[in-house]
Amino acid sequence: MNNIIEVKNLCKTINKVDIINDISFSVAKGDILGFLGPNGAGKSTTIKMMLGLVKPTKGKVELCGYNIVDSRAEALSKVGAMVEAPAFYGYMTGYQNLELYADLYGIDKARIEEVLALVHLTDDKNKKVKKYSLGMKQRLGIARAFLNKPEIIILDEPTNGLDPVGIIEIRQIIMKLAETQNVTFIICSHILGEIAAMCNKVIIINKGRIVSYGPVDKLVSEAGCNTLEEYYIKALGIDKIG
Amino acid sequence: MVKLLKIEFRKMHNSRMFLAGFAVVTLICLGISAIELSAKGFGIKEASYTDFMIYNATFVIPKFFIPLLMILLAASVWGSEYANGMTKTFMLCKCSKTQFYISKCLFLLIMCAAVSVLSFAVLSAVSILKNGADQVSGKEIADMAKMYLLSAAGLIPITIITVLASIFLGDFQKSFACGIVVLLLSIAFDSVGTKSFLSPTHFLSCSPLSHFGIEKPEAYAVLAAYAVILYLAGMVFFRKKDIWS
Numbered sequence: 430m431n432n433i434i435e436v437k438n439l440c441k442t443i444n445k446v447d448i449i450n451d452i453s454f455s456v457a458k459g460d461i462l463g464f465l466g467p468n469g470a471g472k473s474t475t476i477k478m479m480l481g482l483v484k485p486t487k488g489k490v491e492l493c494g495y496n497i498v499d500s501r502a503e504a505l506s507k508v509g510a511m512v513e514a515p516a517f518y519g520y521m522t523g524y525q526n527l528e529l530y531a532d533l534y535g536i537d538k539a540r541i542e543e544v545l546a547l548v549h550l551t552d553d554k555n556k557k558v559k560k561y562s563l564g565m566k567q568r569l570g571i572a573r574a575f576l577n578k579p580e581i582i583i584l585d586e587p588t589n590g591l592d593p594v595g596i597i598e599i600r601q602i603i604m605k606l607a608e609t610q611n612v613t614f615i616i617c618s619h620i621l622g623e624i625a626a627m628c629n630k631v632i633i634i635n636k637g638r639i640v641s642y643g644p645v646d647k648l649v650s651e652a653g654c655n656t657l658e659e660y661y662i663k664a665l666g667i668d669k670i671g
Numbered sequence: 672m673v674k675l676l677k678i679e680f681r682k683m684h685n686s687r688m689f690l691a692g693f694a695v696v697t698l699i700c701l702g703i704s705a706i707e708l709s710a711k712g713f714g715i716k717e718a719s720y721t722d723f724m725i726y727n728a729t730f731v732i733p734k735f736f737i738p739l740l741m742i743l744l745a746a747s748v749w750g751s752e753y754a755n756g757m758t759k760t761f762m763l764c765k766c767s768k769t770q771f772y773i774s775k776c777l778f779l780l781i782m783c784a785a786v787s788v789l790s791f792a793v794l795s796a797v798s799i800l801k802n803g804a805d806q807v808s809g810k811e812i813a814d815m816a817k818m819y820l821l822s823a824a825g826l827i828p829i830t831i832i833t834v835l836a837s838i839f840l841g842d843f844q845k846s847f848a849c850g851i852v853v854l855l856l857s858i859a860f861d862s863v864g865t866k867s868f869l870s871p872t873h874f875l876s877c878s879p880l881s882h883f884g885i886e887k888p889e890a891y892a893v894l895a896a897y898a899v900i901l902y903l904a905g906m907v908f909f910r911k912k913d914i915w916s
Contacts, residue, residue: 482762483913506765513916516756520686529678533764573760 433458433581433613434479439488441474441637448474450637452488456615456630458580461607463628463645464617465661471637472617473513476585479615480510493580506534509579511587515570519559523550523569526558527576534577544572547602563590571599575606582606585617596620600627625657633664640664675766675774679748688747692740696786699736700793703727708801720807723798724791724815732794733822734858734875737786741830742850745779749837750846759914768910776902779830787823791816825874828897829854832871835905838912871897 434456441449449471456462466472477483479490481497481504490497495504517526527541545551548568558566567590574582587603588596604627606612618624624631625645633641641648641664645657654660704727718726727733752758761771795815799807833850840846857872867873868890 477913477915480763482759483915484911502765502767505763508763510763512759512763514756516760518682518685518757521682525685529681530764533674533678533766535674577765 431458432456433493434615435489435491436475436479437489439475439478439490440486441471441478441483442486448637449478449485452634452637452639454632454639454642456613458613459607459611460630461603461614461616461628463624463631464615464634465619465621465624465631466634466640467665470634472634473585474637475634476510476512476583476615476617480508480512480583481505482512506577507580508583509574509577509581510583510585511570511574512583512585514589515566515573517558517566517569520557522555522557523561523565524554526569527573530573530576536577540576540578544575547575548572549598564592564595567591568595568599571602579612581613581615583615586619587616588618588620588623596623603627621656621658621661631657633661635665672766672770672774672777675770676777679774679778688744692744692786693789696737696740696789697793700727700732700790701797703732704794704797708797720795720798720802721811721815723801724794724818727794728815728818728822732790733787733819733825734872735854737790737822738826738829738854738872738875739851740786741779741783741826742833742847742854744782745830745833746837746843746847746850748775748779749834750840751843753837753841754843754916756916759916762914769906772906772909776831776834776905779834780827783826783830784820784823787819787826791819822875824894824898825872828871828894828901829857829875831898831901831905835901835908838905838909841916868893 432455434454436455437453439449439452440447452471452475464472464476474483478485478488479492479497481490481501484498492504493507495507497504517523518529521529523545524541527544528538530536531538531541542551545554548571550565550568550572553561553565558569561569567587571584571587574584582603584603588599591599600623603614603616607614614627616624616628628645630643631641631645631648632639641660648664649655649657649660652660652663654663707726749758762768795812829850832853833846836849837843837846840849854872857870858875861867861870861873861875873890874894
């Protein structure tokens, strides 16, 4: 199988506490992988290690064949990401903010218009970002992740702050890009319904370890559940409490 | 790296900080010159161009105001961007940490030179206007330019110390406060004793050159050592540091 992401034996220890403990998984090209887990499970830490923001204590991450620690720039050239709340220069417009990254990547200015149209921010592109709503900033963050036509897109809570229509639009964009351009997605979210609607595979992580990993349909059916939510609760052992 | 440097200047341009910062430097220089020339106590009302420039080179403008502006800028460029997540966002792009660090430090170095040149230009203009252009020779202006440019070198240690504080603390207010504390302690140390050349802010007052001689050659070695060691320390810490937010 053509695996575009390889994570092997990833560990992170801080002050002798194992935050992430031996996580391994691989993602094939074109997959939309959902990354689930309770608060404090280690989802964001894992994502940050995959993106080179945090150095793993042990283990290896390869993106498009490049080791994120040894060949960081090459690995990240094929990746677009939005981690936690997107950050922008508030005194600059949405367009100007994207222009900074377009120049860094050597991307034509026409691409900025394309991604802004994709997230329906064309009419607000000349407004200063400090006047944007949370949902608009979220869309701009997604637009920035798409800017360099990446092969891998990692989104942390992409629908945070979006209204129901916006959530559906982002879902449609993600699924269209995965289908037509074979873009690989990793999506962290707490909204199980969205993960179930978008993702073909899911990882459930808890206390720094992988609890479950595989195709959504297969996991749900083999566990005798009807929905991803039921499976999630079962996988975390929450139904055993009380 | 050139692209990252261009981004720094573009950000400054868009935030109008360029104009505001240069306006502040100009106003400070003009304001202090006006006080000096109008008040009797300073005793430099009739000073020649050289004396006026030397007096100001060892006075509060290069010793305090300009370093204060550079500390503010360094804390903003580093600490503020760490705190608001912009550093994390840039680290998600294909630039290396080393390139990112070098481009920001280079930007700050250019700004150190720019504010020193500006303060020199404004003070020279004031003195020349007061004394008349025929009273000032080209050699005098060149000597003073050299002295003021060296005071720009004196800004490097305090600027990089603020950068280091920003990398460690990841916060604008804390790194700004740290820079101010180091500046005040250095100025105090610089004012006493024969070992003042060990202070990181020794060159700010241009005192090694105040008589156009190289009184303490070791002062240059100490300045270079501060600049190189602090710069490399910053690079090592930044490369090793995890970016959580």
